[in-house]
Amino acid sequence: MAAMFCTLPTPSLRTAFQQARRTATALLVLLAVPAVCPAQSVGLPAPRLLTTMPMGGQAGTQVNVTITGDHLEDVSTLLFSDSRLSAAPRLDADGKPLPMQFVVTIATDCPAGIYEARVQCRLGLSTSRIFSVGNLPEIVQKAGNTSVETAMELPLNAVCNAVMTVRSADHYSFEGKRGQRVFVDVASRGIDSKLEAVVIIADAMGRDLVVERRSGALDFQVPEDGRYIVKVHELTFQGGPAFYYRLALRELPVDAIATRQAGSRRVSAASWPPVGLPAEAALTETEPNNDGAQAQQVTLPCDLAGSFATAADVDVFEFEATAGDVWWVEVGSQRLGLPTDPAVLVQHVTGTGESESATDVAELNDIASPVKVSSNGYAYDGPPFDAGSSDVLGKIEIKTTGRHRLQLTDLFGGTRNDPRCIYRLVIRKGTPDFALAAWGLHMELRNGDRNALSKPLALRGGATMALEVVAIRRDGFDGDIELGMEGLPEGVSARGLKIPAGKSRGLMLLTARADAPISRSSATFVGKAVINGTEVTRPCHLASYAWPITDSWSEIPSPRLLGDIVVSVTGQDLAPATIASAGTACFEVVAGQKLTVPLTLTRRSDFQGASVSLKPQGAGMESVPPLKVVFAEEKAEAVIDTATLKTPPGDYTLAFLGGAVTKFRLNPEAVPIAELARTKAEQDLQTIDGELKKATEAAAAANAEQKPDAEKSATELAEKKKGAAAALAAANEQLKKVTAAAQPKDIADILVTEPISIRVTPAESK
Structure with a gap:
């Protein structure tokens, strides 16, 4: 007999190499149910917005956007997480709305960045999809640019919205001048795409000059005047609507810092930055500082910005500390969205030169997940929500007064030269605190249907939805955390099952009354705790999957943090x-x-x-x-x-x-409506058919003077009959569709x- 399990969080996606490092025992909450068959579906239908084309636009412009998704019946509105983006239905020549098409208006004062887009439909507000706003002109890919000869010409300082061609490389061309610095930036995973981008710059003949397989970006100095080719392909040559991207081609000053297009944050970023951390660090790493002889001297507490700029970079810092002191060390790098794995070694150092002696005090590495993760680091036992990180957060207890040395390295930086791999090193006295992350509680079937489905907070009347909440505790905080949510739609209430002292997991329950009307609202989700006699409130970050995946053994899920929390009620469907x-x-x-x-x-x-x-x-x-x-x-x-x-x-x-x-x-009420529509279409066809027969007979019997008008009338009715027949066929197809769905x-x-x-x-x- 098959059994069903509800899983606790499992690891977030970093890279296959990072995942291979992690092994842990999965913690499962048993949900006893009857046996299920392999065709078993998991999760009631939920509205999911999957693609927008294009995926963004320039501030101060209007963009025609086409959307696709799952269970998007009766779409009425396209909504954004910022009021400076708005949408209206796109109309055809007769003034009728075009299905799944909108005109998006981006205000001139809308800041560049990413925003959440959702659609309102019969089942409530959908899952979100990232919509990007930039300051550069935007264009859309022309199909068929899969060779040097058909390369699509791109101007510098522009963004191209594109969909990856299956089993091929998309080709673009630009004119470069000797000494010019061109930054090629492909946004994909950070905007919810499934694309793992490989970027190549080639000469005019298509011969590769530089290749980047990891980051999706290339910083290129043009060697000679001429035409250059940019090739983009998926790492394993997949493609299609889910593998979209935004290709930005920018000319930069030689000494400018190359910044990437904005992207979403990983689930691990819920714990960064620490509360009260200034936007800019007080200190900056000073090279060379790669060994004890060149150690950079710092005074505790300290807040320092640095970079793993060169391959196998080791940054060394020294400070004086007193026996009995306890300091907390935190490094932010992977949580900044970077492919890094910081590690810290702290030693007590005596003597100098050949008489120097170093004694290990502490070795700090990954921030553990607040809850146990999957038993397999690659193909998951369940949802890969992991609020842990490869960053550092731990304490050092000073045993001996004197000089101490801290070595900071990137365990993934052995062969990489990239100054963009930055970090923030903070050494502080204990500041007890916590951060929160939450997601829709998930389940998996032991028979192999390991689904990873995004769950919009779209409530059916009479339903209670459970959100799993985890706490990342900082600097020794170990108290109770009460959970609360406010700003809910009419007819919806929220109750938190608190995270008890010493634990890391709680639940938030959202309940919609059976008679709750159609509604939606932006909600505030927080945790409260008493720390050192003072009540503090911290936001809870909501996480979701970028794409719904029915079997996470065959495809790696990709979770991310959402930029806002929106709750809706269908008002039409009941639990x-x-x-x-x-x-x-x-x-x-x-x-x-x-x-x-x-x-x-x-x-x-x-x-x-x-x-x-x-x-x-x-x-x-x-x-x-x-x-x-x-x-x-x-x-x-x-x-x-x-x-x-x-x-x-x-x-x-x-x-x-x-x-x-x-x-x-699913929506059984649609069946009688479709039946009525079919009956009306049949009647319309019968009526027009009768009129056509009469008109045809009248045209045959008409005299020479009347014949042109009679034949014209018959011709017009014949065209109407074709339209009525098409309408009947469409009505039959709709009835077939809703009848099948309602079974x-x-x-x-x-x-x-x-x-x-x-x-x-x-x-x-x-």
Whole structure:
């Protein structure tokens, strides 16, 4: 019998080489469900915006954008995370909206950068897709530029929006002048594309001059006047709509810093920067500082900016420290979006020259994930959300007063010469704090359907959605973290299951009333904790997949942080079931006694199996017996024995969740509407056909004077008949489509009860 699991976070995508370094045991939360077949779908249908073409535009212009996606029925609006971008439906010659097409207006004062784009449709607000805004003129790729002869000419200082040609290289040409500095920058992964770009600059004959297979960017100094070719291809020569890119071709001054196009942040970046860190470091690394004899002298505390500029670069710093001092060392580099893996070695040093002696004090490397990651670093057991990082965060305890040496290296920089691989080194006294990241709770099937599906916060009426929240604790902070969300749409509430002291995981539960209207809003998601007697509030960053992947053993998922948090309600689709506490908003029980919580089941769909067992979630409540829900009944009971749990007085929130397989029907209301449309199309065709027969007969019987007008009328009706026949064919196709979609399908998903509030009061003293 197959079983279903709900996975905790697994590693974020860096590179295959980085992933191969990681091995850990997967932590799975069992969701008991009946056996499922290999054709089992996972996750109820959700709206997902997949592509926009083009993927961006120049500030102060209008852009015609075409979109594609999954479950984007009845699209009404294209929305952006900034009001300086707006969209209106694109109209045809008759003034009718063109399907999936919009005119996007970018305000002149819209800053260059990336923004979240979403569409409003029948199922609510879709997942987001990055839309880029720049200051350079924008063009769109011309098809067929796959050879030197067909290379598309590009002007310098422009951006080309393109889609990678399958099993080929896209070719572009530009005119260069001797000594000119040309920076070629391909944005792909950072704008949600699946493309791993290889960039080549060749001469006019197509002979390769320089090649870059890792970063997608080339800094090129033109050797001679003439025509040059830029080739772009996918690392494994894949292509198609999901492999899009923005090619920027810029001329730069010789001494200018080459900056890349803006891109999204990895999940690991949720913990950077530390609160209060200045935008600019107080110190700058000074080369040469590659060994003890050339060590750069610093005074603690220190905040320093540097670079792993040369291959096998070792940056050495020395400072004086006193026995008993405790310092925290943090390095930010990989969390800046760079392919780096910083490592720190701290030593106590005595003597000089040949009499010098060094004793290791601390060796610091990766920031561990807050929760256990997958058992396989390449093909995941489940969602690869990993808030850990290859950056450094750890403490050094000074045992002996005197001179100390810190060596900072990039474990991936042995053969790379790239001054863009920068870092920020911070050495500080302990400043306890925390950072938060969250994502839609995911599940996987043990039968091999290891899905990685983006989950928009688009709620069906009567549904409760669980977000998994993890804390990255800094500088020894170990207290409770309360979770909260505000600014929700009408009819939606949020309750956080706190992250308890010493732990790193909690849940946020979003619940939509069954009668919640169609609505959407930007929400604020935070965590609160008391640190050193003061309450602090920190934002929670939401993460999602760049692309939905049905089987992450065959394709590596790519998660990222979202730029905003938007919650919506469909107002049209209802959850297959709602399980809610009955009778009171908060249940009270005396410490040491049992509490029975009555629950009601509102079932709107059939389920596979007679019942389901849901496991408890909530700080201090994980040992509560599972909740058994019988689908044929309308009631259930949760029993909480505070004596067995040894629950101290206080307020608690818990929920029960587990996997269930529902016989889901997608938009069955569309079937009768499509039937009416087909009936009308049939009637229209019959009416026009009758009129055509009469007109044809009239034309045949008309005299010479009447005949031209009669034949013209018959011809016009014949054209109308063709249009009516096409409309009938379209109506039949639509009816076939919605009828197939409305057929019951087995879909496995997470069933979550509404949150339950419990107050444990003190027992009377004897």
